[in-house]
Amino acid sequence: MTALLAYTIFGLVTGGAYAVVAGGLVLTYSTSKVFNVGHGAIGMVMAFLYWELAENRGLPQWLALLIVVGGCAPVFGLLVERFVMRRLAGAPVGVTLVAGVGILVGLIGAAQVIWPPAARPVRPFLDRYGVHIGQSFVSGHDLVTLACAIAVAAGLYLLLNRTRTGLAMRACVDAPELAALYGIRPHRLSALSWAIGSALAALGGILLTPVVQLDYVTMTLLVITAYTAALVGRLRSLPWTFAGALVLGLVQSYAVAYLPSSQFWISFRAAIPALLLFLVLLALPQSPLRIGGVRGSRGVAVPSAGLTALGAAGLLAVVLVLALLVDNTVAGQLALALVFGIVLLSMVLLTGYGGVVSLGQFTFVGVGAVTVARLGTASPWALLLGALVSGAVGALVALPALRVRGLYLALATLGFAQLMDKLVLQSPIAFGVRGSLQVPRLVSSAQAQLLLAAVMFALVGAGVLAVRRGRLGRRLIAVKDSPAACATLGVNVRWIRVGVFALSAAIAGLAGGLFAQLRETVAASDFQLFNNLPLLLFAVIAGVTSVTGALVGGVLLMMLPVLQSGFPALAGVAVVLLGVAAAGLARDPNGLVSWIFRAWRPA
Amino acid sequence: MIELTDVHAGYGRIEVLRGVDLHVPRGTVTALLGPNGAGKSTLVKVLSGQLRATSGHVHLGGVHVNDAAPHDLARAGLCTIPEGRAIFPNLTVAENLRLMRGDPGIVYDRFPKLRIRRNQLAGSMSGGEQQMLAFSRALITDPAVLVIDELSMGLAPVIVAELYDVVRELADEGVTMLIVEQFAETASAVADQVVVLKHGEIADDDLATVYFGGSE
Amino acid sequence: MSTLLVDGVTVRFGEVIAVDDVTFSVGTGVTGLIGPNGAGKTTLFDVVSGLRRPSSGRVLLDGHDVTAKGPHQRSRLGVARTFQRLEVFGSLTVWENVVVALESRRRPARLADDLLDRVGIGEFAGRQADAVPTGAARLLELARALATDPQLLLLDEPSSGLDRQETDAFGALLRELTAEGRAVVLVEHDMDLVMGYCDHVHVLNLGRLLASGTPDEIRAHDGVREAYLG
Incomplete structure (x- = not known):
């Protein structure tokens, strides 16, 4: 009985911290309609800043907390709103998501530059105090966390229900255009909500630090839990969000207490937030087909079959020459760039043509790689099977996930990615107890690997372009522009979507197989959840609507770790620049490549 | 009070208002009628600051307001009740x-x-x-100026009558008004002037022609 | 037997009743569906084309109950429609828009040019569809609907955005389509078009069926005059 009480208290404390973070997320989303994927990253950077002030510079804890939560975080939120989010008003979901991913990646880069990896213990609040409830001890920090959660809940309630400003905020959520006719200034309210939202991200981050350690990625991704809570409130209801956060905290706490501690259940426990995220999304009602209004986008010109063949031949010729000129290391790196290029080709199909934003594409690379590694043979059939398994997993996810659209779909893919990450890729199921597997190669030398990758890229690229020129491509784009019209013309919209999702997953799986063979040893650490985010970022920056964009993106993706190991500081700066570029480029889905094309062919 | 001079406006490439001239004197009521797609709601959006005129001039109370934001106009005394459930x-x-x-x-x-x-x-x-x-x-x-878009849309006649009682009172108090309706109904009864918008232009057709075709 | 039977259809949006127990049938020829804004015309089209499930009531095509069938299944049963708020595929060319429709019914793509010429927008074939004038986009939706070779064609305000000459050409096309044995339902505000081309007219007001009859009967109907002119 006392154990139950202790775990309940612990669950409420964690849930309270989640609630603080999730409340900020809901506030910013509901007033600006931009779902800030970087919300957790803001909390992460602010927690680092708090460490800097309270631990490194020796400021009193309360003062450091006040400076960060009351000063730095709100100002940062204001800047983000003013210079990024305001420009994205009314932009499609994919664009706002990429801007958020840009902020996230940029902040991680900045944190790595300013605070290089090191152990950074953070003292809990009121660490000399605490109370005994029955036989369980509730620390001062826990009490502070609970008090903060209650204060935030009460504060937000009073703000939204008892003040004119809060009333105006809720009015803006309901009908922003009408609110303007009432004389309400939407920008001011949006700025205010971003300031408060960032402050809450900071507060939540700081409160969680003693529990989860100060780390760039862990803290950033911890907010998937907050996303789940926010989704319980349908991204608009604060009471439901708070309830969702508390339930999540409790479920996690009870899972620790009462689930068996075998290997599987340990993985399962870690996957609980993602599982719930997925379940909550599935419980949402099916998105209706939206009707009304012409949408269209201008892709880069689609090359003819002849031009495609010419391009493929050109690529192969260049790669052949390079293979003869460069050493093994560089050949391996170039091959890696081409393999990443194939992953990005899968996104050209899915995101560029189909308009579906996936935050889980790298997971399918992992599925393909594991399949090939587990088969342990070097036959071409292994690669094919890797693609097939990945495609099948893709179809399996797509069937439930594609009931929802846009932002919810993107979040469902992220939930799926985390689920796979915890249950499969990071558990012994995938890479065994040692966490790594040997992969026999289809072709042995690095040069041959490079040529194989080039041939595969050329084949898949030509295939993607053939799809675009043909019947399936037309349908894909038609479904993206107007699902309602497609349905009334006899197109089964659902199967087209599921089909393209599976096909795209299969291409990513093929790339995964190639990746595994190229590496010879693949490990769980190669397929971390976080890798999904730079993938989307690079796809969009390089250009997600063209094969050339995929190639450029692949090269950029390959360069990043090279830069990171050689010049860590420079890599951090590069990542910051990437984040900024994404926020700026997000409005042009054709990416850098379209600029290059335009420069070549001045209109 | 409300003065539109050769106003053009539209969405993207599509021009909806093709040179509208409209004058609503201070303290009077103008009914703006016309079929669907004529550009009535677009005109309301231009007046309320939600849509910028591509060319031409909009004056409210003698002030040039082409570039004013909707919240500024609202704070200056323009009350716009858009169509639908506002x-x-x-x-x-x-x-x-x-x-x-x-x-x-x-x-x-x-x-x-x-x-x-x-x-x-x-x-x-x-x-x-x-x-x-x-x-x-x-x-x-x-409000100093009141613009109402399709007050009676989808409402039972009893309720329309109740709302128009209030419109009439406000008119008697001297509020400058532009009442936009798809059909003549009670709007023209309150109005000092009735204007018909057709194909994005002010037309001089009489009402029966607009609604029941030229064959009558 | 009638082509389409709408049988006691009611559509509620929360507390608001958009369509209230409406029953009517549509045979071959041109049937007009008119009424003030907010009368429920487009909602009825959504119900008939399968984009919206009615809260109660049935939709029958050639005597078969299709209420539970999705939009793509109804398309295969010969229903096609256009949209009041345009739904062209903006990223595709005008030609590709029609080809998508042809391919979904396994008809050859070469028919696209004929269809575009037939509605009179052959000159726009190579243009991206979000860059053509409203009138042309409306005609494109018509060509796209015709590409599925429909037996029942639902046209939602096809003449808005067309000039006088285009409207006349559209009227002539309507006659051709009915001569081919197709049933056409027309939601339209251009009364010249409705009175001139419809064989039968249903009037909706406040979600209810106010009157049904020939154009002359509708013109003389007191309730209709009241709803329109007050």
């Missing part, structure tokens, strides 16, 4: 009224149904009650 559905009736900055008592006296429903979410009321609530803003904000 309320905040997830706010209660009382909260909706609180946003209007005025004495809700006036509204409750005029529409007693709203007093009964004051703690109910506005979106859960009937269409007629929602329109009463939307229209309340004309009552309690004491």
